Amino acid sequence: MSSLLSLISAFSPGGAVLRLVGGAGSCSGRLEVFHQGRWGTVCDDMWALPGAAVVCRELGCGDPLSAPRGAFFGEDRVWLDEVNCAGTEAALSDCKTRPWGDNDCTHKEDAGVVCSGNLHPSQVAQIRLVNGSSRCAGRVEVLPNQQWGTVCDDNWDLQDAGVVCRQLGCGTALSAPGGARFGRGSDHIWLDEVHCAGTEAALSDCRAEPWGASNCDHGEDAGVVCSEVAQLRLVNGPSRCAGRVEVLHNQQWGTVCDDSWDLQDAGVVCRQLGCGTALSAPGGARFGRGSDHIWLDDVNCAGTEVALSDCRARPWGESNCTHGQDAGVVCSGVSGVPGAGGQPG
Structure with missing residues (x-):
């Protein structure tokens, strides 16, 4: 492999084996390698951050930020395909790859690199x-x-x-x-x-x-x-799919006021929690009074939202409610739940 590096370096301008072109500077752009007296590109099949890390290190460009695919930085001849780097190699030519020029790619698959060094x-x-x-x-x-x-x-x-x-x-x-x-x-x-x-x-x-x-x-x-918001829970009910609605804001759990609280709002909660559909939307602290912040008031969901935080409401923490108005939800994902249909159990 070292003899291959020497051969390539001898024919490439300035001794460079590879370069990044079409980006904001010398440390970002379309990845090109020098072979048989001409520059060509690398196919993005299997192209990922470990390969970009090798390129950034080889060029003295710091750490890899991303490994764009799909000819993000434009097109040229394809020299390498299925480059598979562990990320610890000293040079791109040390990585596993198909033979030079052997590829099944188009230039729409040209690989790119964005490094941390010398960038806009x-x-x-x-x-x-x-x-x-x-x-x-x-x-x-x-x-x-x-x-x-x-x-x-x-x-x-x-x-x-x-x-x-x-x-x-x-x-x-x-x-x-x-x-x-x-x-x-x-x-x-x-x-x-x-x-x-x-x-x-x-x-x-x-x-x-x-x-x-x-x-x-x-x-x-x-x-x-x-998806990894973990911002919503139902508490003080018979299971995780029924109870007082609590939301997490600024690392603190708090409740939702029952002003305007209805079945459409409850439906969003049930869907977000993977608890089926809403059976009822009890207010009046049906599942007990909370003791912390009242985070949301005047919630108004269309019913199609995927998260309660998508619904219209007053700004976080702004309400004219007491915990005697804490909102609750009963979802269909629970069987034999007291309060289903809005009636006391």
């Missing part, structure tokens, strides 16, 4: 979800150039939200609410017209308008609700 600040933007019930739900905010800002909801959909959830380690996307569902931001609107294929490792890998260019206002701020 937008390429390493941090991301967070704010004003939701946990770090896995809320308004999407990104941090390029040391300033947090929002994402416009133009074309915002479940595929875009899915990339955010994966990037944050929050599972899959349950919903992609727009219209400033989690409140209006107050700083820059950094991204607009985001269009993710759904396979990207980071939101900054997705196609979008140039950073900071948008025709939106903060009434269009995008939000995300991920």
